[in-house]
Amino acid sequence: MSYNLLKGKRGLIFGALDENSIAWKTAERAHEEGATFVLTNAPVALRMGTIKTLAEKTNSEVIPADATNVEDLQDLIEKSQEILGGKLDFVLHSIGMSINVRKGKHYTDQNYNWTQKGLDVSALSFHKLMQTLYKKDAMNEWGSIVALTYMAAQRVFPDYNDMADNKAYLESVARSFGYFFGKDKKVRVNTISQSPTPTSAGQGVKGFTGFMNYAEKMSPLGNATALECADYTLTLFSDFTKKVTLQNLYHDGGFSNMGVSQEIVEAMED
Numbered sequence: 001m002s003y004n005l006l007k008g009k010r011g012l013i014f015g016a017l018d019e020n021s022i023a024w025k026t027a028e029r030a031h032e033e034g035a036t037f038v039l040t041n042a043p044v045a046l047r048m049g050t051i052k053t054l055a056e057k058t059n060s061e062v063i064p065a066d067a068t069n070v071e072d073l074q075d076l077i078e079k080s081q082e083i084l085g086g087k088l089d090f091v092l093h094s095i096g097m098s099i100n101v102r103k104g105k106h107y108t109d110q111n112y113n114w115t116q117k118g119l120d121v122s123a124l125s126f127h128k129l130m131q132t133l134y135k136k137d138a139m140n141e142w143g144s145i146v147a148l149t150y151m152a153a154q155r156v157f158p159d160y161n162d163m164a165d166n167k168a169y170l171e172s173v174a175r176s177f178g179y180f181f182g183k184d185k186k187v188r189v190n191t192i193s194q195s196p197t198p199t200s201a202g203q204g205v206k207g208f209t210g211f212m213n214y215a216e217k218m219s220p221l222g223n224a225t226a227l228e229c230a231d232y233t234l235t236l237f238s239d240f241t242k243k244v245t246l247q248n249l250y251h252d253g254g255f256s257n258m259g260v261s262q263e264i265v266e267a268m269e270d
Ligand SMILES: NC(=O)c1ccc[n+]([C@@H]2O[C@H](COP(=O)([O-])OP(=O)(O)OC[C@H]3O[C@@H](n4cnc5c(N)ncnc54)[C@H](O)[C@@H]3O)[C@@H](O)[C@H]2O)c1
Pocket: 014, 015, 016, 017, 018, 020, 021, 022, 023, 041, 042, 045, 065, 066, 067, 068, 093, 094, 095, 096, 097, 121, 148, 149, 150, 193, 194, 195, 196, 197, 198, 199, 200, 201, 202, 203
């Protein structure tokens, strides 16, 4: 069903790797809601993934960019405005990667080169992206910038490893840069803290299935899916949320405010 929520809006979407990606679902839904946008991902991901299918389906162009490389970002933002015919109304940062997680390196035994690389990709890239948008004055007034995060930024999830620290940094950057974007450009900046979701990045976390099932049993509404996350993201790109900014918004079926649920109590009783 379409509400034409984003009719006439132009955007830039990072992070669609395959059809499970949150960014993929967001692109599909944004297209249905009348937006035009450019898709981007790291060159290596473009080779591995299936983004062409998405580009065809949504009538959009794909521009490769490594989100840790400021020159790539400058080029991407210039080209996107040319292609779309004006400044941007929305930007989605849907990027995360930890080499320590991927290689099974424990939090108490970090390879710091990998830690730094993961921080750059998952968190600093958001600052680099916003600084480039800001300097190029590439956002329209009342535009909206969203990044995806996870509750391990606030609470301990041991297997989330150094991604927990990356997400804490990411959420802080959203507030700090969001202040200047709000004051100077009337642009809002928020993070969405999403339920565990079976995507390529999500499934890389050790014990992911147990993690997901636990969250499902703890949440009164159950886990939020990637498609539901896409829909929530669109509301933040729409004109109905103009004064929502500097927020970390939980999209998790209620998990973040739970202590314990009946199902968990029953599972623990012997
Ligand atoms: N899946 C979950 O359980 C979950 C939960 C909460 C938040 N998130 C967050 O959602 C976001 C999207 O992840 P996803 O679950 O859709 O997984 P995904 O693996 O589909 O997406 C991650 C994307 O990051 C991209 N990326 C990695 N390095 C990059 C670089 N240098 N430059 C540009 N792009 C790069 C990948 O190519 C990929 O498209 C991430 O920020 C993730 O941390 C995921």
